[in-house]
Amino acid sequence: MPHADSAMIPAGLDKEAFWSHVHEQLGYLLAGQRDWVTNLANASSLIYNSLLAFPEFADGDRMVNWCGFYIDSALFPAPKLISPKDPQAPQPARLLLGPFCGKPACQLIHVSPGKARGVCADAYCQKKTLLVKDVDAYPGHIACDGETKSEVVCPLLLKLPNEESERAIGVLDLDCLALGGFDEVDSRGLERIAKLVVDACDW
Numbered sequence: 600m601p602h603a604d605s606a607m608i609p610a611g612l613d614k615e616a617f618w619s620h621v622h623e624q625l626g627y628l629l630a631g632q633r634d635w636v637t638n639l640a641n642a643s644s645l646i647y648n649s650l651l652a653f654p655e656f657a658d659g660d661r662m663v664n665w666c667g668f669y670i671d672s673a674l675f676p677a678p679k680l681i682s683p684k685d686p687q688a689p690q691p692a693r694l695l696l697g698p699f700c701g702k703p704a705c706q707l708i709h710v711s712p713g714k715a716r717g718v719c720a721d722a723y724c725q726k727k728t729l730l731v732k733d734v735d736a737y738p739g740h741i742a743c744d745g746e747t748k749s750e751v752v753c754p755l756l757l758k759l760p761n762e763e764s765e766r767a768i769g770v771l772d773l774d775c776l777a778l779g780g781f782d783e784v785d786s787r788g789l790e791r792i793a794k795l796v797v798d799a800c801d802w
């Protein structure tokens with residue numbers, strides 16, 4: 600099957616079945632590849648294009664307008680050919696824009712514990728999915744696109760064998776043009792997908 604066909608959505612699916620279908624297609628798409636840049640690029644494209652092929656999110660007023668990842672800056676590879684950075688230098692906690700689909704977005708999100716920081720940084724720090732029905736009512740929300748009305752952000756959680764609890768390594772973010780564009784079914788679907796993506800990559 601051509602890769603692009605993985606974003607085709609069969610007619611008549613309800614939302615639970617939609618997310619299960621996307622999860623299954625993503626599993627096929629990521630199989631045999633462990634590079635996180637490559638996998639997150641294909642994951643953002645698959646999720647975004649699948650949402651746009653699903654009637655609930657394809658309609659103009661309710662359209663999903665952004666789907667992508669922010670990743671802990673410590674995981675970005677140090678440049679090797681030009682300007683090598685000092686691996687010992689202390690790095691401030693921040694999330695850097697990773698692979699995404701949609702219009703350009705803010706490149707860097709600072710993570711400052713104890714402050715209103717926006718949805719992505721909060722989901723990352725709290726290690727839990729945040730469902731925001733109205734972004735304008737969310738303290739510290741970062742407006743990358745003034746047209747966005749609602750948002751759901753799911754942390755990427757990695758469990759290392761030598762650590763007791765999961766650590767957050769980034770987030771998966773979906774934006775919508777409608778108020779209350781996402782619900783708990785979407786949160787759960789996204790959480791399953793985030794786990795699949797984390798498990799499919801070497802970090």
Ligand code: SME
Nearest residue numbers: 704717718719740741743
């Ligand atoms: N709204 C996010 C920033 C990322 S963009 O939506 C793509 C936030 O408040 O963290």
